[in-house]
Amino acid sequence: MSENFFLDNPDLQFRLEQLDLREVLEFKEKGYSEAAVYPGAPRNYPDAKDNYRIVLGVMGEICGEIVAPRAAEADDEGAHFSDGVVTYAAATQDAIDAFRQAELFGAMLPREFGGLNLPESVYSMLVEIVSRAESGLMTIYGLQEIADMIEEYASDEDKARVLPRMARGEASGAMILTEADAGSDLGAVATRATLDEATGKWHLNGVKRFITNGLADVSVVLARSEEGSTDARGLSMFLVEKDETVKIRRIEHKMGIKSSPTCEIQYNNTPATLIGKRRFGLMRYAMNLMNGARLAVAAQALGIAEAAYREADDYSKERIQFGKPIRVLPAVGRLLLSMKVDLEATRALLSETSRWVDLWKVYEKALNRGDAPDESAARARLKQAQTLAETMTPMVKYCSTEMGNRVCYQSMQVHGGVGYMHEFNIERLFRDVRITNIYEGTSQLQVVAAIGKLLNHSLDPLLADWAAASYPADMTAERAILGELTGVFQAAAVALKAQPERDRVDYYACDLVDCAVWLVNSWLLLRDTNLLESKKSVARAYIASIAPRLRASAEVVVGANPVPLEAIPVLLG
Numbered sequence: 001m002s003e004n005f006f007l008d009n010p011d012l013q014f015r016l017e018q019l020d021l022r023e024v025l026e027f028k029e030k031g032y033s034e035a036a037v038y039p040g041a042p043r044n045y046p047d048a049k050d051n052y053r054i055v056l057g058v059m060g061e062i063c064g065e066i067v068a069p070r071a072a073e074a075d076d077e078g079a080h081f082s083d084g085v086v087t088y089a090a091a092t093q094d095a096i097d098a099f100r101q102a103e104l105f106g107a108m109l110p111r112e113f114g115g116l117n118l119p120e121s122v123y124s125m126l127v128e129i130v131s132r133a134e135s136g137l138m139t140i141y142g143l144q145e146i147a148d149m150i151e152e153y154a155s156d157e158d159k160a161r162v163l164p165r166m167a168r169g170e171a172s173g174a175m176i177l178t179e180a181d182a183g184s185d186l187g188a189v190a191t192r193a194t195l196d197e198a199t200g201k202w203h204l205n206g207v208k209r210f211i212t213n214g215l216a217d218v219s220v221v222l223a224r225s226e227e228g229s230t231d232a233r234g235l236s237m238f239l240v241e242k243d244e245t246v247k248i249r250r251i252e253h254k255m256g257i258k259s260s261p262t263c264e265i266q267y268n269n270t271p272a273t274l275i276g277k278r279r280f281g282l283m284r285y286a287m288n289l290m291n292g293a294r295l296a297v298a299a300q301a302l303g304i305a306e307a308a309y310r311e312a313d314d315y316s317k318e319r320i321q322f323g324k325p326i327r328v329l330p331a332v333g334r335l336l337l338s339m340k341v342d343l344e345a346t347r348a349l350l351s352e353t354s355r356w357v358d359l360w361k362v363y364e365k366a367l368n369r370g371d372a373p374d375e376s377a378a379r380a381r382l383k384q385a386q387t388l389a390e391t392m393t394p395m396v397k398y399c400s401t402e403m404g405n406r407v408c409y410q411s412m413q414v415h416g417g418v419g420y421m422h423e424f425n426i427e428r429l430f431r432d433v434r435i436t437n438i439y440e441g442t443s444q445l446q447v448v449a450a451i452g453k454l455l456n457h458s459l460d461p462l463l464a465d466w467a468a469a470s471y472p473a474d475m476t477a478e479r480a481i482l483g484e485l486t487g488v489f490q491a492a493a494v495a496l497k498a499q500p501e502r503d504r505v506d507y508y509a510c511d512l513v514d515c516a517v518w519l520v521n522s523w524l525l526l527r528d529t530n531l532l533e534s535k536k537s538v539a540r541a542y543i544a545s546i547a548p549r550l551r552a553s554a555e556v557v558v559g560a561n562p563v564p565l566e567a568i569p570v571l572l573g
Helices: 010-018 022-028 030-036 045-077 090-101 120-133 135-153 156-167 281-318 330-369 375-420 425-433 443-455 460-468 473-497 502-507 509-528 535-559 563-572
Strands: 080-082 085-087 173-176 192-196 201-212 218-224 235-241 246-251 262-275
Touching: 010 045, 010 120, 010 330, 022 030, 022 045, 022 330, 030 045, 045 090, 045 120, 045 135, 045 425, 080 246, 085 246, 090 135, 120 135, 120 281, 120 330, 135 156, 135 173, 135 218, 135 262, 135 281, 135 425, 156 218, 156 235, 173 201, 192 218, 201 218, 201 235, 218 262, 218 281, 235 281, 281 330, 281 375, 281 425, 330 375, 330 509, 330 535, 375 425, 375 443, 375 509, 443 473, 443 502, 443 509, 460 473, 460 509, 473 509, 473 535, 502 509, 502 563, 509 535
Parallel strands: 173 218
Antiparallel strands: 080 085, 192 201, 201 262, 218 235, 235 262, 246 262
16 A cells, blocks of 8 residues: 555645744745746745645655655665765665655755745645655755755855755755764864965864764864854854865764764865854854754654654554453543644644744745845744744754653553564664654754743733634633633743742753743644634644643742752752
């Protein structure tokens, strides 16, 4: 039986149907004027949505028919390293070739470079599908974010040279930031960028570590351009095209995503071109890259979790104990219900977050080009979209990756002892998902990124809009609960912000971010009940499970008990 990882996922199809991109596409599709120039460009909004369904369906078919059946093979073989040369596993290379033949690269690039001009919202769905099939492959396909950044900030000459190659899938990409002593603290990057004043050319020298897809043909590299600087203000972003001066010193032997080569790279007077402005490398360009990468990793974790849930669901039907399938046992049923509801809540959050990111992007570009119809209104909308995108992006990265780890754990519990065996897919998924709440910023860093916005009540206007909306009459009880929980969350935010001791704010930030994630997910699921009858059961189950936890976490935040903080120096030295 043929498999299609888009068409067999009703919730993913629902997300596409309910996703309102009209405002985004008016800007992104330039009033649908490109239909006269490019045969594949949509003529109107329904046509654009049809195009997205087709693209997602093609990706779903390739992932279901070609990629997923060989995922274990890709994991077993892994990436290869010999004499400084890195190559993909055979199954990985075949998957890349299939994507290239289907013209699925260049997803977000404009059509002038041969791209598909997809919004972030739809690209996130593609990444989820790929990740469900083979999560290591996602780190190759998902690095198209760098093409989007090159298109936004690089010179016209650089764009014309590299972007068409990337759109055709002829040149892979990598985002090269991390060093041995500069992981979370990227302001400590030491790789040097030196400008030859006589020729006007830049050259890089230094070593980068833990570089995903480090064999890439085209890379964006964070390096120190300002001599004598020691902080983020001395960093710039550079475009590098692989040549003989780029040496791969080793690849890492990892717990999971083994098909993805993670490289240590040395630059030896490597030619490079400056992207954008000097000194903006970390604070603008790298942060923009990481925001996009965090969405991609959230989608990756969601895809892995979807695969893990399906493994558990199938196994629970086949495994007979005590004379019946184990899925009818309450303990197993609870695990399966938790997985399913968490998946749908997280997918709703990712979809909503991606839409605000899309709005941020299109309004920022319109204002930079000077073609916004009403500049004052556009600036107000940009400010709103940017605030919400910057708040919700770390929230969804935190939520999705923690959820992914939890679902894979639960799926292994459903499998019992056999799940621990290499022959079962859940063993691979369990290993693969573990990186998602580590790279592109650990869960703890996502909390740090979100907490300032939450303490400044960034979500309040959105929560007010949802509270004022209409919902089905038979969801009145859930609507009342969410009204109460919104007040509980806001009171906790006020209490934490009023704490005079910064250490105490930081210590209890995680509890407040948990409350925010649960609350936003609940409102999103309640909103879905206006559109789909089956969402009522999902919303009821989710709200019933998080309501007591949210109240308890909010109580912890309000109390902000100093005892655990005081114990740290005593117990940990």
